[in-house]
Amino acid sequence: MNAVExxxxxxxxxxxxxxVDASFAVRGGEFIGVLGPNGAGKTTLMRALLGLIPVSSxxxxxxxxxxxxxxxVIGYLPQVRTVLPDxxxxxxxxxxxxxDGERWGLPGISRAGRAEIDAALGAIxxxxxxxxxxxxxxxxxxxxxxxxxxxxxxxxLLLLDEPLISLDQRHQxxxxxxxxxxxxxxxxxxxxxxxxxxxxxxxxxxxxxxxNKKAVLGTVEEVVTAPVLSKLYGTDIxxxxxxxxxxxxxxxRDVERTDHLHDHHAHNHDHRHHN
Amino acid sequence: xxxxxxxxxxxxxxxxxAVVSGIVGYFLVMRGQTFAGHALSHIGFAGATGAGxxxxxxxxxxxxxxxxxxxxxxxxxxxxxxxxxxxxIVLALALGFGLLFLHYYTSFATQATxxxxxxxxxxxxxxxxxxxVLGAITLVALGIIMRPLIFASxxxxxxxxxxxxxxxxxxxxxxxxxxxVSACAQIVGVLLVFTLMVGPPAxxxxxxxxxxxxxxxxALFALIEAVLGLLLAYRxxxxxxxCIALLSALVYFVCLAVPRRARRxxx
Numbered sequence: 001m002n003a004v005e006x007x008x009x010x011x012x013x014x015x016x017x018x019x020v021d022a023s024f025a026v027r028g029g030e031f032i033g034v035l036g037p038n039g040a041g042k043t044t045l046m047r048a049l050l051g052l053i054p055v056s057s058x059x060x061x062x063x064x065x066x067x068x069x070x071x072x073v074i075g076y077l078p079q080v081r082t083v084l085p086d087x088x089x090x091x092x093x094x095x096x097x098x099x100d101g102e103r104w105g106l107p108g109i110s111r112a113g114r115a116e117i118d119a120a121l122g123a124i125x126x127x128x129x130x131x132x133x134x135x136x137x138x139x140x141x142x143x144x145x146x147x148x149x150x151x152x153x154x155x156x157l158l159l160l161d162e163p164l165i166s167l168d169q170r171h172q173x174x175x176x177x178x179x180x181x182x183x184x185x186x187x188x189x190x191x192x193x194x195x196x197x198x199x200x201x202x203x204x205x206x207x208x209x210x211x212n213k214k215a216v217l218g219t220v221e222e223v224v225t226a227p228v229l230s231k232l233y234g235t236d237i238x239x240x241x242x243x244x245x246x247x248x249x250x251x252x253r254d255v256e257r258t259d260h261l262h263d264h265h266a267h268n269h270d271h272r273h274h275n
Numbered sequence: 276x277x278x279x280x281x282x283x284x285x286x287x288x289x290x291x292x293a294v295v296s297g298i299v300g301y302f303l304v305m306r307g308q309t310f311a312g313h314a315l316s317h318i319g320f321a322g323a324t325g326a327g328x329x330x331x332x333x334x335x336x337x338x339x340x341x342x343x344x345x346x347x348x349x350x351x352x353x354x355x356x357x358x359x360x361x362x363x364i365v366l367a368l369a370l371g372f373g374l375l376f377l378h379y380y381t382s383f384a385t386q387a388t389x390x391x392x393x394x395x396x397x398x399x400x401x402x403x404x405x406x407x408v409l410g411a412i413t414l415v416a417l418g419i420i421m422r423p424l425i426f427a428s429x430x431x432x433x434x435x436x437x438x439x440x441x442x443x444x445x446x447x448x449x450x451x452x453x454x455x456v457s458a459c460a461q462i463v464g465v466l467l468v469f470t471l472m473v474g475p476p477a478x479x480x481x482x483x484x485x486x487x488x489x490x491x492x493x494a495l496f497a498l499i500e501a502v503l504g505l506l507l508a509y510r511x512x513x514x515x516x517x518c519i520a521l522l523s524a525l526v527y528f529v530c531l532a533v534p535r536r537a538r539r540x541x542x
Contacts, residue, residue, distance in 0.1 A: 047436075050436045052435060052436060069435075069436065069437070069438040070436075070437050070438030074436075076433060076436050078430075078432035078433055078436070079432075088480045088481070088484050089305070089429065089484060089486075090484045090485060093484070093485060093486050094429055094430075097425045097426045097429045097430065098426060098430060098433060098434075098437070100422070101422060101423060101425070101426025101427075101434060101437060101439065102423055102426070102434070102437045102438045102439045103422055103423070104419055104420065104422060104423065105418070105419065105421070105422050106418055106421050106422060107421055107422045107425055107486065133484040149433075
């Protein structure tokens, strides 16, 4: 059974078309790097898989079923992480809030819930974060805490929306390694969106490139080529391979690093929805 | 001192209101919606004076206006805290209407100070009963939505993905805040609800990071400030609301000055 399957699926945000007639299938246990320019629809795709955005036409299947809100087999790390600056909540309470957080009544965690949190924190080596208040954590520590939270409940599919954003190089590597290790061990399918391809090169099985309302899934060799990316970016793209790194260039500039491309093609992108 | 019935009534009323304010206020601070709470109390002022104009007791106007305003605010947006300008303008307009209503009902003007700054010493037994009922409704309702409220406050995106009805939860919460504000205004007045609803929880969060500990400490701070404020006012003949405001600020700044544990993780 495929973990994620889109068949001629069209996704809209309001009146704005984000993906049109997209078809691809992610196999169970695959690590997929989700790439594409700003506004290409990485977040929208994940929200559709979570059942937060209706599918306009075509079909979307997640683990063989229609996407629906509150699906417990999906672990999710959202991109817009609203953390109030002065929030003095312990890491443990922060994670505990998500356990059965949709049920009415008083909060509280069961012994089993506590054990699950401990196990998840242990899996990413972050036991000490349970006792520390969120306001005193660095960006990397918060990210690890959120990652631990996403692993609770033994998900079969992990949707990680830009988990590397605002992290320094060392912490980026830590996050990638942790995701890779835990998900390989447990056979979890991962959709990992990022701005830069190179960090994920050694880890990902295949890459899902979004752009120009289209989606292309394949190996790096198949997808990260000048013809395919030129279509997705809607402009002439050069792909330069050097020392095991891949650079996606437009008019001599590295588009992943500068991120200026979307300024030339603002009409293609949805600025209400920062990706 | 306890020989005076008005003093006993005041102590009981202040204690009820303080505990409710400390607990509801904890979530107001957690959600970063303190300004919305402040605005609700000002809107309540217009309601209270308006009620006077049509011959009702001010408390009903206060309750009605804050409740409707809370529900409207919650329904309009789940992130009220980002709408400071809109809230500020509505707040000012509400105070303006309060003034207009006073203008047309001049015999009511003597009560204006009581509404704005509270008049706990005038609380009678029926008012205590009303406050107890209000407090009970507030706490029970908060208990029902507490779990999803915390989830939605800390991680709104994830809560939505897990099926928490964000808009309903935030609307219900602001309705609860409206009830608490109405009760609180009976003690310290609409202008000073911050003293019991924001000061104690903000101070408690500086000291304790656990949920239940924080809630308990917040309620305890509010209780101590309200009761000590009354006693201080009795001794000094200063206004009660001033004494409570003074103690609230004092506790907050003392807690602010408590040094954080040394940061063990610099990275």
